[in-house]
Amino acid sequence: MWQSLDFLESLDKEKLALRSRIFISLHLTQFAPFLSxxxxxxxxxxxxxxxxxxRLPLIRTSHAHSLSxxxxxxxxxxxxxxxxxxxxxxxxxxxIEGQKTGTSGLRKKVKVFKQENYLANxxxxxxxxxxxxxxxxxxxxxxxxxxxxxxxxxxxxxxIAAGNGVGKIMVGSVQNGRPGLVGIPLxxxxxxxxxxxxxSASHNPGGPExxxxxxxxxxxxxxxxxxxxDKIYGNTLSISEIKMADIPDVDLxxxxxxxxxxxxxxxxxxxxxxxxxxENVFDFPLIRSLLSRSDFRFVFDAMHAVTGAYAKPxxxxxxxxxxxxxxxxxxxxxxxxxxxxxxxxxxxxxVAIMYGENGPDFGAASDGDGDRNMILGKGFFVTPSxxxxxxxxNAQEAIPYFKSGPKGLARSMPTSGALDRVAEKLKxxxxxxxxxxxxxxxxxxxxxxxxxxxxxxxxxxDHIREKDGIWxxxxxxxIVAHRNKDKKPGEKLISVSDVVKAHWATYGRNFFSxxxxxECESEGANKMIGYxxxxxxxxxxxxxxxxxxxxxxxxxxxxxxxxxxxxxxxGVRFVFTDGSRIIFRLSGTGSAGATVRIYIEQFEPxxxxxxxxxxxALKPLxxxxxxxxxxxxxxxxxxxxxxx
Numbered sequence: 001m002w003q004s005l006d007f008l009e010s011l012d013k014e015k016l017a018l019r020s021r022i023f024i025s026l027h028l029t030q031f032a033p034f035l036s037x038x039x040x041x042x043x044x045x046x047x048x049x050x051x052x053x054x055r056l057p058l059i060r061t062s063h064a065h066s067l068s069x070x071x072x073x074x075x076x077x078x079x080x081x082x083x084x085x086x087x088x089x090x091x092x093x094x095x096i097e098g099q100k101t102g103t104s105g106l107r108k109k110v111k112v113f114k115q116e117n118y119l120a121n122x123x124x125x126x127x128x129x130x131x132x133x134x135x136x137x138x139x140x141x142x143x144x145x146x147x148x149x150x151x152x153x154x155x156x157x158x159x160i161a162a163g164n165g166v167g168k169i170m171v172g173s174v175q176n177g178r179p180g181l182v183g184i185p186l187x188x189x190x191x192x193x194x195x196x197x198x199x200s201a202s203h204n205p206g207g208p209e210x211x212x213x214x215x216x217x218x219x220x221x222x223x224x225x226x227x228x229x230d231k232i233y234g235n236t237l238s239i240s241e242i243k244m245a246d247i248p249d250v251d252l253x254x255x256x257x258x259x260x261x262x263x264x265x266x267x268x269x270x271x272x273x274x275x276x277x278x279e280n281v282f283d284f285p286l287i288r289s290l291l292s293r294s295d296f297r298f299v300f301d302a303m304h305a306v307t308g309a310y311a312k313p314x315x316x317x318x319x320x321x322x323x324x325x326x327x328x329x330x331x332x333x334x335x336x337x338x339x340x341x342x343x344x345x346x347x348x349x350x351v352a353i354m355y356g357e358n359g360p361d362f363g364a365a366s367d368g369d370g371d372r373n374m375i376l377g378k379g380f381f382v383t384p385s386x387x388x389x390x391x392x393x394n395a396q397e398a399i400p401y402f403k404s405g406p407k408g409l410a411r412s413m414p415t416s417g418a419l420d421r422v423a424e425k426l427k428x429x430x431x432x433x434x435x436x437x438x439x440x441x442x443x444x445x446x447x448x449x450x451x452x453x454x455x456x457x458x459x460x461x462d463h464i465r466e467k468d469g470i471w472x473x474x475x476x477x478x479i480v481a482h483r484n485k486d487k488k489p490g491e492k493l494i495s496v497s498d499v500v501k502a503h504w505a506t507y508g509r510n511f512f513s514x515x516x517x518x519e520c521e522s523e524g525a526n527k528m529i530g531y532x533x534x535x536x537x538x539x540x541x542x543x544x545x546x547x548x549x550x551x552x553x554x555x556x557x558x559x560x561x562x563x564x565x566x567x568x569x570x571g572v573r574f575v576f577t578d579g580s581r582i583i584f585r586l587s588g589t590g591s592a593g594a595t596v597r598i599y600i601e602q603f604e605p606x607x608x609x610x611x612x613x614x615x616x617a618l619k620p621l622x623x624x625x626x627x628x629x630x631x632x633x634x635x636x637x638x639x640x641x642x643x644x
Contacts, residue, residue, distance in 0.1 A: 083163075092241060113212050121236055121239050134194055135161075138194035140197065142157060144200055145305060150333075163243035195217055203341035203457075207337070217466070271309070301349060304338060327353075362496055372456070372467065377496025380497040384415070385418050386416075393503060405428075409422065409449070410451075418507065440460075445562070446562045459475075501610065505607055514597060517598075517641060519594075521593060525596050529584065531629075533572060548580060552573075578603070598625050
């Protein structure tokens with residue numbers, strides 16, 4: 001079944017192309033954009049497409065066409081030099097404000113993207129920003145998380161891609177109830193593709209009144225670097241025309257190829273590819289031995305999002321979990337009126353089950369586009385910071401892909417230092433990077449990094465260049481299965497909480513919490529960060545902050561060890577002599593206002609204190625953070641929206 005550890009690096013080109021499709025389906029699940037009604041399509045980030053009812057169209061061409069590109073003035077479009085066999089119209093347009101991308105692409109409310117030429121301007125600005133050799137006659141992947149507006153947006157993107165000389169667009173679709181796909185992971189690995197579009201607002205809610213987003217992943221599969229996103233933004237400020245192919249809407253509901261001159265659209269079903277990839281990464285028989293036990297209960301909450309399409313084929317059909325172990329498994333355009341963010345606040349159904357009387361042994365959830373994850377034991381929450389550290393610590397013995405050991409470990413700066421301690425003990429290279437998965441990609445391509453994660457419920461490895469929610473769940477199942485492989489029926493199993501507590505006993509516990517203040521007024525939030533930066537500039541080692549002594553304070557900056565690029569102003573840090581940290585950031589992943597995030601961390605080596613409630617253990621630091629930042633004065637907010 002599996003042949004080599006670093007199989008991705010040793011495969012010949014043909015096999016790598018196949019694996020690529022698999023991955024792409026992971027992160028390009030975004031293919032799924034094309035679902036209709038309550039059905040669905042794909043994921044944008046790390047997982048794959050969604051499941052749909054058979055033969056239901058993913059795109060309604062009549063409606064999609066009405067939302068295509070319009071001239072921004074009364075002047076009619078004019079024909080320009082055509083790719084072979086296609087008429088291309090030059091559609092006049094004007095710059096539109098507010099198209100600067102954040103850490104995860106451009107995200108706004110649906111009604112904003114529906115404005116005349118709003119999406120079209122950004123897509124054209126992207127092509128204007130890329131060297132022609134990066135896309136002319138090349139292959140691009142298009143995927144999404146199945147949310148509202150993906151169907152219409154897909155047609156716009158396809159026509160502009162054709163108008164700019166792209167040779168082929170690969171899209172995911174569903175057939176016989178199975179998702180086709182190209183999700184973020186898929187895009188991330190498609191060796192034969194020049195890059196890919198991901199239609200998703202990730203963990204943000206979907207529907208006509210909610211969020212939509214778009215981002216571009218480069219040929220390596222990682223999110224476009226700032227050098228590209230800065231060019232895109234610059235071009236949105238001067239754009240004057242959109243190159244749009246005069247072709248009909250494409251039927252994205254059926255597998256196969258549609259040709260328009262020398263341009264083609266291929267609709268694919270990537271589920272089997274993704275399964276094959278995961279079988280090469282993990283020991284499926286080992287995981288199946290756990291999930292098929294009568295004394296082990298498992299539940300997975302797909303949150304009516306993209307991973308619902310993969311849950312049944314992977315967990316039930318391949319690994320032996322019970323059919324009723326899949327919760328909210330039907331992907332919906334509005335995620336069932338829910339907020340597809342896998343945390344203790346929004347994954348309420350799963351949390352209620354796991355903390356209820358006689359709860360299951362293992363619970364997991366994934367987000368809108370499938371790249372985030374949450375892991376729970378019976379009445380026990382595994383923080384994302386602990387999760388990536390525990391995966392890294394157990395990877396070599398529990399996951400075949402890492403049988404030679406990880407190359408290196410990395411985390412985002414706000415993520416707790418739990419992973420640092422694993423790297424130190426295992427004598428592995430370690431990297432602290434800014435928030436944003438794109439910063440891990442260079443390290444992976446340079447063979448410096450194998451396992452990485454963010455406190456925002458994103459975990460992954462170098463099997464692709466994006467975070468991958470299903471991968472993280474399979475990694476945890478592998479660890480629990482490995483710990484229980486010799487347990488006979490009737491013997492007490494080692495639980496998720498047992499695994500975590502054993503890790504704390506070895507490495508110490510990093511108490512960690514994040515406070516999110518969502519949709520704050522941008523002016524007040526920016527003034528608060530400005531105030532903190534001024535405070536940092538005047539701070540010095542030894543300053544007293546209540547009972548804490550300052551080791552250093554700064555505004556985090558990162559120099560990429562691979563290409564030397566510099567990312568500055570990545571978060572204001574106050575680090576104290578006992579290892580405690582308080583961090584303040586403005587998040588760029590929302591679609592309205594500003595989200596203020598406060599991260600609080602305290603290391604505790606004393607095993608007798610490891611089972612304290614995190615909020616109780618961190619209360620002095622939380623109070624200090626609110627006092628130092630004057631958050632209430634600047635934002636008017638008394639309570640956080642989300643606490644994790």
